[in-house]
Amino acid sequence: MPQKLSVRSSLHPFPQGAFGSTHDLIDPIKACDRDTLLIACSELGAAPDNVSILAPERLVVLQHIGASIPSKFECEEYEELSFADVANLFDEYSFRHVIICGHLNCQVIPYWLQPKIETDTDIGHFRRRFENGTRDLVDRSYSQGSAAQRHVLMICEHVLCQIENFLTHPFVMKRAHAKELFFHGWVIDDETARVFRYNFEESVFEAI
Numbered sequence: 001m002p003q004k005l006s007v008r009s010s011l012h013p014f015p016q017g018a019f020g021s022t023h024d025l026i027d028p029i030k031a032c033d034r035d036t037l038l039i040a041c042s043e044l045g046a047a048p049d050n051v052s053i054l055a056p057e058r059l060v061v062l063q064h065i066g067a068s069i070p071s072k073f074e075c076e077e078y079e080e081l082s083f084a085d086v087a088n089l090f091d092e093y094s095f096r097h098v099i100i101c102g103h104l105n106c107q108v109i110p111y112w113l114q115p116k117i118e119t120d121t122d123i124g125h126f127r128r129r130f131e132n133g134t135r136d137l138v139d140r141s142y143s144q145g146s147a148a149q150r151h152v153l154m155i156c157e158h159v160l161c162q163i164e165n166f167l168t169h170p171f172v173m174k175r176a177h178a179k180e181l182f183f184h185g186w187v188i189d190d191e192t193a194r195v196f197r198y199n200f201e202e203s204v205f206e207a208i
């Protein structure tokens, strides 16, 4: 992944101020225990703690397949989808930050990019949601590059699509508008543990 990867700013309807700065995130004066919800891919294991620039006591970690977040509309459409695990944590903790964390060595997203094997079941419609969401968005919005470029864009845009889904839940949008909750889009390089963050103002993913 390059030091800076530009993405198209017009693809997501993010409200102004929805993204927090790294400076604010790591500011020791503002930091409290369990003030940050980190949602990472199930494959990452304990990695989010290891690579994090945050003290482990700051974090509540959830692990979802491909760091997937169902939108309000998906939860209404598919009864097996739920945002309750996230919403319950918001009842329990006073989060000020949410980090959605993808990773470059993800095996889930390349698997979803392969043609579907007929006998595979798609529990939770994860593959279908990826195909109709991130994959369509990348293939429609970016010029044809190499397979490697497409792959990195899929990983990065998937993070932004999940943040977009997150914000469809009314209590989340309300807090983001009130500047009580700030989002951070991260992609981790599994090999170097380097964190690339989404810079909303410049519409790039850049190494922290």
Ligand SMILES: [Zn+2]
Pocket (backbone or CB within 6 Å): 041, 042, 043, 044, 066, 103, 105, 106, 107, 108, 109
């Ligand atoms: Zn993964």
